[in-house]
Amino acid sequence: MGRGPSIEGRKNAEDARRGKIFTKIIREISVAARSGGGDPAGNPRLRSAIDKALSSNMSKDVIERAIKKATGELEGVDYEEIRYEGYAPGGIAVIVDCLTDNRVRTVADVRHAFGKFGGNLGTEGSVAFMFHKVGVLSYAAGADEEKITEAAIEAGADDVVVYPEDGAIDVITSPDAFAEVKAAMQAAGLEPGIAEITMRADNDTKAEGETAQQVVKLLRWLEDMDDVQAVHSNADLPADAWT
CATH class of the missing domain: 3.30.70.980 (YebC, transcriptional regulation domain)
Incomplete structure (x- = not known):
């Protein structure tokens, strides 16, 4: 029987997967904020993206930075x-x-x-x-x-x-x-x-x-x-x- 992945290997794979999820969520926050404004109270798409980010354990600082980049307060990428x-x-x-x-x-x-x-x-x-x-x-x-x-x-x-x-x-x-x-x-x-x-x-x-x-x-x-x-x-x- 072959050996399963090591604890370190499994952790690296999980970290890579988590990184991909974060990348996708940040892009969604960026587009939502750019198209509907940076206030989640008046932007249902942004509110939904923030909920998804928080449920994935993304920090509020990362979320706020993504919104600021999208609304022009910080320099960011245009998706x-x-x-x-x-x-x-x-x-x-x-x-x-x-x-x-x-x-x-x-x-x-x-x-x-x-x-x-x-x-x-x-x-x-x-x-x-x-x-x-x-x-x-x-x-x-x-x-x-x-x-x-x-x-x-x-x-x-x-x-x-x-x-x-x-x-x-x-x-x-x-x-x-x-x-x-x-x-x-x-x-x-x-x-x-x-x-x-x-x-x-x-x-x-x-x-x-x-x-x-x-x-x-x-x-x-x-x-x-x-x-x-x-x-x-x-x-x-x-x-x-x-x-």
């Missing part, structure tokens, strides 16, 4: 929002949301990723019509379904989805109602494990076997890229495809 669309193996639709300071580099990296794992980069609008924007509050298995459902309905959520395979629960909202519903759920003592505005497919496409493995490799590769903020797909994958 551009770009969305790429394409297909993974098996006809799986993929959306890649990026924040970059170098469009040429980013499109080359994204195109390379699709090609490397048997997919292809499409044109603007080629798959976006299959998705819609929603707010999602996710609760892990074992959460109180009745209490969550009651609070979500009272808060004005659009839907509550319970996953029978593991008992996890998602509360679905419109993007406009997301902040209000999240605050109401928190006030009811129901802190979500994950809370975000994201893209969800109208219908999923099943992938199995080797195709599923290639899809997972592509999605993971894209998610690990520094310029990529989020990856969305309509893949319906078996649980063991991620192992």
